[in-house]
Amino acid sequence: TIALILNGTDCRGFPNETILACARRHDIYVPTLCELDDIDHTPGTCRVCLVEIVQAGRDEAQIVTACNTPVREGMEVRTRSRKAREMQRLQVELLMADHLQDCATCIRHGDCELQDLAQFVGLTENRFFDRARTEARPIDLTSPAMVRDMRRCVRCQRCVAICRHHQQVDALAMEGTGLDRVVALRDADDYPSSACVSCGQCVLVCPTGALGERDETDLALDYICDPDIVTVVQFAPAVRVAFGEEFGMPAGTNVEGQIVAACRKIGIDVVLDTNFAADVVIMEEGTELLSRLKERRRPTFTSCCPAWINFAEIHYPEILPFLSSTRSPQQVLSTVAKTYLPEKLGVDPARIRVISIMPCVAKKDEAARPQLTRDGLPDTDVVLTTREFARLLRREGIDLKHLAPSAFDSPWMAEYSGAGAIFGTTGGVMEAALRTIYAIVNGRELDRIELTQLRGFEGVREARVDLGGAVGEVSVAMVHGLGGTRALVEKVLAGEADYDFIEVMACPGGCVDGGGSLRSKQAYLPLALKRRETIYNVDRAAKVRQSHNNPQVQALYRDFLGEPNSATAHHLLHTSYED
Ligand code: HC1
Ligand code: SF4
Numbered sequence: 001t002i003a004l005i006l007n008g009t010d011c012r013g014f015p016n017e018t019i020l021a022c023a024r025r026h027d028i029y030v031p032t033l034c035e036l037d038d039i040d041h042t043p044g045t046c047r048v049c050l051v052e053i054v055q056a057g058r059d060e061a062q063i064v065t066a067c068n069t070p071v072r073e074g075m076e077v078r079t080r081s082r083k084a085r086e087m088q089r090l091q092v093e094l095l096m097a098d099h100l101q102d103c104a105t106c107i108r109h110g111d112c113e114l115q116d117l118a119q120f121v122g123l124t125e126n127r128f129f130d131r132a133r134t135e136a137r138p139i140d141l142t143s144p145a146m147v148r149d150m151r152r153c154v155r156c157q158r159c160v161a162i163c164r165h166h167q168q169v170d171a172l173a174m175e176g177t178g179l180d181r182v183v184a185l186r187d188a189d190d191y192p193s194s195a196c197v198s199c200g201q202c203v204l205v206c207p208t209g210a211l212g213e214r215d216e217t218d219l220a221l222d223y224i225c226d227p228d229i230v231t232v233v234q235f236a237p238a239v240r241v242a243f244g245e246e247f248g249m250p251a252g253t254n255v256e257g258q259i260v261a262a263c264r265k266i267g268i269d270v271v272l273d274t275n276f277a278a279d280v281v282i283m284e285e286g287t288e289l290l291s292r293l294k295e296r297r298r299p300t301f302t303s304c305c306p307a308w309i310n311f312a313e314i315h316y317p318e319i320l321p322f323l324s325s326t327r328s329p330q331q332v333l334s335t336v337a338k339t340y341l342p343e344k345l346g347v348d349p350a351r352i353r354v355i356s357i358m359p360c361v362a363k364k365d366e367a368a369r370p371q372l373t374r375d376g377l378p379d380t381d382v383v384l385t386t387r388e389f390a391r392l393l394r395r396e397g398i399d400l401k402h403l404a405p406s407a408f409d410s411p412w413m414a415e416y417s418g419a420g421a422i423f424g425t426t427g428g429v430m431e432a433a434l435r436t437i438y439a440i441v442n443g444r445e446l447d448r449i450e451l452t453q454l455r456g457f458e459g460v461r462e463a464r465v466d467l468g469g470a471v472g473e474v475s476v477a478m479v480h481g482l483g484g485t486r487a488l489v490e491k492v493l494a495g496e497a498d499y500d501f502i503e504v505m506a507c508p509g510g511c512v513d514g515g516g517s518l519r520s521k522q523a524y525l526p527l528a529l530k531r532r533e534t535i536y537n538v539d540r541a542a543k544v545r546q547s548h549n550n551p552q553v554q555a556l557y558r559d560f561l562g563e564p565n566s567a568t569a570h571h572l573l574h575t576s577y578e579d
Helices: 019-025 082-098 113-121 131-135 158-166 201-205 217-224 256-265 274-294 306-315 317-322 329-337 340-345 362-367 386-395 418-424 428-442 482-493 528-541 551-561 567-573
Strands: 002-006 009-013 050-054 062-065 076-078 146-149 172-175 182-185 211-213 230-235 270-273 352-358 382-385 460-466 473-480 501-505
Touching (some): 002 019, 050 082, 062 082, 082 113, 158 172, 158 201, 217 352, 256 270, 274 329, 274 551, 306 362, 317 482, 329 352, 340 551, 352 362, 352 386, 362 382, 382 386, 418 428, 428 473, 428 501, 460 482, 473 482
Parallel strands (some): 230 270, 473 501
Antiparallel strands (some): 050 062, 146 211
8 A cells, every 4th residue: 555644644545546536535525526436437627626745845835636646655635735725716716717607596506516616615706707708608498308508517527428438328529629618419409409318317417507407397386376277296106205305304215295295285286196107007018018929029118218218219210119109107197187087077178287297307308299299288288307396395485394294185096006106216117017917917916026036226137037827938128227228229139139028217227316306416326225215115015016906097997998908098098109
């Protein structure tokens, strides 16, 4: 090891270790902005990790960036000397020079890593701000889902790295030089013509408000406050286990009841559950899969993740015939809320607006698809990411922590099985589907409901499951994150994969860590495992654990749809894809 002095204390470093890494191991904070350890990203562009190296025999202190300077034998490093502090402050001031100054109107306000840094270095003025140059930087509003605001970008390049190396979509690139350098869409002028699939992973790692969702909280409020409109809310399986954190509750707390209470408090008329629709999806997709297996059409890919659908359409159109035609739970809920529900409620369907709360950015894209509209109007009227829903509640003066939980009270479309609940984590859709397919094939339930062989967190997992009867053993795969998805799709297209059914979730972890959920600072996906644990507990505690045993699903088929995959079900609950 290497002996050095860090802030006056003798420390040991490792060969090739940077000063930053060594300081962290010794619990010494050095400010950073561009760097993100979880994704192994150290571009050295922000230069705020400046520290002083005291040189024996020299008066002049040497200032270096801690993130890319290795420790050396006998080195003395000061992170809090006057010189180091002054240089850190100057660097943050320079970063602020071409960054909008209106923090109070930024969607990242209060949760921004640049604001934290300004506080840390004690920035009290901004001498170098160049308004004209800053305001000339582009703001891209061409996506229904995302906003790319280069007036708030600090050029950390985390977004470029996550998109290129982790998601392997490579939709982003740095363009321009010097102060005009910005993150651009690679080979495209706007989102619709770019390679971007709206997975939102770039938003999760952006330290500022440069990347975010298109905020629709005002539209939601317009509907909620309009007495002529009947507002219907649905919220995703993962939202209930990934929302309490926004209000300071421990990671993975189940706040389903508080969300129901909050919706009532802000004046939502009908609170429904996307989990219910997940059960309906299993009925449709499971039946579809069985007929495809009979026809020996394999594999079938799941179709509930909208960033995966975008990815297939943009990057691998040849794979589209293999996708299940079943709409996602979000869209199934919305369609049924505008057809079946109005009959039950006795209201004119034209008065209904569906607000959907999702841990996902791409769900906004999905809601805007022309295939998912009725008489020119979208089935899902507003999609709020989990972050926007938190913003909406704050705007209404609600702190989730102080709300007593409420129960759903709708006799339709609110009950769910444990199978519907586990959709929110990688492997969940597969497990839910196999529970029901087994029952259809064998006329009885699985002996062991929990298919633990499907669970786990590795990027790509595979299993063989004996479904008995005429179907026998099936070969399945589950992949989360688009890097692994690309590899798997290429294997399938090359005829090198032997699967019957493949579940794809574009976000690593599945929806529990979706691109629309709470942003962490200086971390990537730190909460997924806690959230997943709670989701499996929701399943364990559920009265009914298979989609086909959900009484409200049975009533929907009995009263409205007929059989799974019936003509009505096909018309309302299935879709098509475009290359
Ligand atoms: Fe998901 Fe889904 S599980 S896509 O990950 O199929 O967003 O949670 O709502 O639609 O049910 C997200 C989550 C969600 C859909 C369901
Ligand atoms: Fe890349 Fe996903 Fe961001 Fe699009 S949303 S730029 S695909 S990381």
